[in-house]
Amino acid sequence: MATAISGPRLLLRQLRETMAEPLASQDRLDKIINLIAVNMQADVCSFYVLRDDGALELFATYGLKPESVHLTTLRLGEGLVGLIAAQAEPLRLEDAPSHPAFAYRPETGEDPFRAFLGVPVLRAGQTLGVLVVQNRDHRVYGEDETEALLTTATILAEMIATSEFDALIKPGQDIDLRRPRTFTGVGFTDGIALGQVVLHDPRVVVVNFIAEDTAEETRRLEAALATMRLSIDDMLSHGDMVSGTEHRDILETYRMFANDRGWVDRLEEAIANGLTAEAAVERVQNDTRARMLRSTDPYIRDRLHDFDDLANRLLRVLTGDGTTSSTRELPENAVLVARNMGPAELLEYDRTRLRAIVLEEGGATAHVAIVARSLGMVAVGQAENIVSIAENGDDIIVDGPTGTVYLRPTPELQQTYVDKVRLSAKRRAHYLELKDKPSITKDGVAITLLHNSGLVADLPMLADTGAEGVGLFRTELQFMIASKLPRVGEQIALYREAIRLSEGRPIVFRLLDIGGDKVIPYLRAAPEENPAMGFRSLRLALDRPGLLRTQIRALLTAADGGPMKILVPMVTETWEFVEAKRVVKLELERLIRSGQTPPSTLEIGAMIEVPSLLFELDHVLPEADFVSIGSNDLIMFLNAADRANTRVSKAYDPIALPRLRALRHIVDMAKRYGVPITMCGELAGRTIEALALMAIGMTRLSMSPPAIGPIKEMVLGLELKPIQAAVAAALGEGQSGVGIRDLLLDWAEQQGLAI
Numbered sequence: 001m002a003t004a005i006s007g008p009r010l011l012l013r014q015l016r017e018t019m020a021e022p023l024a025s026q027d028r029l030d031k032i033i034n035l036i037a038v039n040m041q042a043d044v045c046s047f048y049v050l051r052d053d054g055a056l057e058l059f060a061t062y063g064l065k066p067e068s069v070h071l072t073t074l075r076l077g078e079g080l081v082g083l084i085a086a087q088a089e090p091l092r093l094e095d096a097p098s099h100p101a102f103a104y105r106p107e108t109g110e111d112p113f114r115a116f117l118g119v120p121v122l123r124a125g126q127t128l129g130v131l132v133v134q135n136r137d138h139r140v141y142g143e144d145e146t147e148a149l150l151t152t153a154t155i156l157a158e159m160i161a162t163s164e165f166d167a168l169i170k171p172g173q174d175i176d177l178r179r180p181r182t183f184t185g186v187g188f189t190d191g192i193a194l195g196q197v198v199l200h201d202p203r204v205v206v207v208n209f210i211a212e213d214t215a216e217e218t219r220r221l222e223a224a225l226a227t228m229r230l231s232i233d234d235m236l237s238h239g240d241m242v243s244g245t246e247h248r249d250i251l252e253t254y255r256m257f258a259n260d261r262g263w264v265d266r267l268e269e270a271i272a273n274g275l276t277a278e279a280a281v282e283r284v285q286n287d288t289r290a291r292m293l294r295s296t297d298p299y300i301r302d303r304l305h306d307f308d309d310l311a312n313r314l315l316r317v318l319t320g321d322g323t324t325s326s327t328r329e330l331p332e333n334a335v336l337v338a339r340n341m342g343p344a345e346l347l348e349y350d351r352t353r354l355r356a357i358v359l360e361e362g363g364a365t366a367h368v369a370i371v372a373r374s375l376g377m378v379a380v381g382q383a384e385n386i387v388s389i390a391e392n393g394d395d396i397i398v399d400g401p402t403g404t405v406y407l408r409p410t411p412e413l414q415q416t417y418v419d420k421v422r423l424s425a426k427r428r429a430h431y432l433e434l435k436d437k438p439s440i441t442k443d444g445v446a447i448t449l450l451h452n453s454g455l456v457a458d459l460p461m462l463a464d465t466g467a468e469g470v471g472l473f474r475t476e477l478q479f480m481i482a483s484k485l486p487r488v489g490e491q492i493a494l495y496r497e498a499i500r501l502s503e504g505r506p507i508v509f510r511l512l513d514i515g516g517d518k519v520i521p522y523l524r525a526a527p528e529e530n531p532a533m534g535f536r537s538l539r540l541a542l543d544r545p546g547l548l549r550t551q552i553r554a555l556l557t558a559a560d561g562g563p564m565k566i567l568v569p570m571v572t573e574t575w576e577f578v579e580a581k582r583v584v585k586l587e588l589e590r591l592i593r594s595g596q597t598p599p600s601t602l603e604i605g606a607m608i609e610v611p612s613l614l615f616e617l618d619h620v621l622p623e624a625d626f627v628s629i630g631s632n633d634l635i636m637f638l639n640a641a642d643r644a645n646t647r648v649s650k651a652y653d654p655i656a657l658p659r660l661r662a663l664r665h666i667v668d669m670a671k672r673y674g675v676p677i678t679m680c681g682e683l684a685g686r687t688i689e690a691l692a693l694m695a696i697g698m699t700r701l702s703m704s705p706p707a708i709g710p711i712k713e714m715v716l717g718l719e720l721k722p723i724q725a726a727v728a729a730a731l732g733e734g735q736s737g738v739g740i741r742d743l744l745l746d747w748a749e750q751q752g753l754a755i
């Protein structure tokens, strides 16, 4: 004999049947609300939907006056319903009218009902509506009933999200879920992109919410949990995992959560109430999200990400859906939305379809931002919470210069941006016209404009910008996107291709700058407290001469008898640079011995990006054929403020007195020693900062390719010498230097420069 089912499971079964019936939207919803009321022995059951104007509209009721449906509304925070929506938490009351928040709506005839239970209708932690049951008598709703109502609310949330109730929405209004949203982040690049959202880590879409066989769903959950725990254990025991690293810490947190009895109990309870295993994961995650999102404790909010990841992992095991978006077909104008990602992950996407990336984290000098820039993509970071609010396929506008992201923009806003894009296309066409003009200020100072690059793919852009060459080729990017260490042959092929594509323009190849946030997955790194100041870059290279020699060999060979420029990163003391030069010399001798043609000219330069080197420029400059300032690192170390953490780094203006004095000192010393100097950090690509650099005598600027046009336009309209004098005065002894940026902005305005 089949066991009779009752309570929430019976209700969910009835709901499933109702959902399959051929009914009009309002009739179906009314039937659902009646079923809930009957099942919970309630005198009233009401369902409110949150609209895009912030009002909660009564969509259906059993027990209140039917004429109040689609008429009665409450604002967020108003009345008990508004309170539940605002707090995203259930509310149980014995005597609702005596609650201070109770708001009486005469048209509903609500007054005789005392016992009250209301729950938020949640999806991805966002409130979509409120579901309420009420009884005439004093009655205390129990934990089980709250749980059952929350389970039912999960189904209603899904129905809202899948447009089931769209026919019930009044013209000119919409549900809150589709409300336009604006995110104020930090722009990493210029440019504007209009497109469709592609979630980097897409939420698994749960299609089947109501269980047919609860025992089977419990078994599926257990099997999936076991598989997930095994895979986490497996990753943890993997030989490459080093204790104390961030990745390992995250996995250990996952393991702790995955074995957390409270979490598993709640999942099992949701299944016992009639949900499928997938729906149970979603339901429990919803509550967790809603609770954690309201927390102001940054630690808790960070853990929320871990919990989200874990829930997504479990859903993937349950649905067998193991893909991230990089393997899927992208829409024509894809805008990638992610919490964060590494440059290698970004490069897995089809770049021809990718217009922009939007991250919840990241800083402007993070390497993913650098790669995005070099690929001509628009990028914005610090768009808080966008991952949980955006849906695949949503319209999105990314405004790089202001760092603003508009999700589901209104048609008017879209039109404004279409016009802006047209205008910027015009501007691009204008920059294209400038490309063959020599880059000389109005008062005759020649400014050399160069690209920062790192991928062969971005070299053809040289022809469009008219830049004179590549001032910084970040060779580590190729290593970062490879799955294993590129062999010498592969390196030679890559550098040859870069030289070929640059069509005779010089390229400065920087030796591998690994470490910090430039993680190379297949190179093991010991755990470090401060990786940016750790065993990285030149320190690592000198310690592992095999890697260094292979790269130098590849570079010297790839020159094929032509000129070669090699740049040594992260020089902290002069002896390190001398040592690097010695290795280059050894490889050069080896090349000659083996009968190959050596480069026609070989120049070796040092990067100035560690403050200590500023105090022995008189040692390093005579050793160097050229030098290059890495402002990203130099300014990070000068300020003791992480370049990737905008919260701290944006507090210190890079062209305010202390930094500009440091930069001027380097420029003056390089001039004194007659050593060519280039600025290759991100500063050089920003107009007002570039003006500051020219004002202190820097004439070689290397930047991301899209910055060349605007900087060149500025150079062409600039009278440089007067501002050089003004800045020199402002940097003089005894000056507070507060107004350097303002000084430059005023000058730009006087000169009519586009900044």
Ligand code: PEP
Pocket (backbone or CB within 6 Å): 472, 474, 513, 609, 629, 630, 631, 632, 633, 634, 680, 681, 682
């Ligand atoms: C810098 O530090 O400014 C620089 C150019 O190098 P990277 O950004 O690659 O560290």
Ligand code: MG
Pocket (backbone or CB within 6 Å): 609, 630, 632, 633
């Ligand atoms: Mg650097």
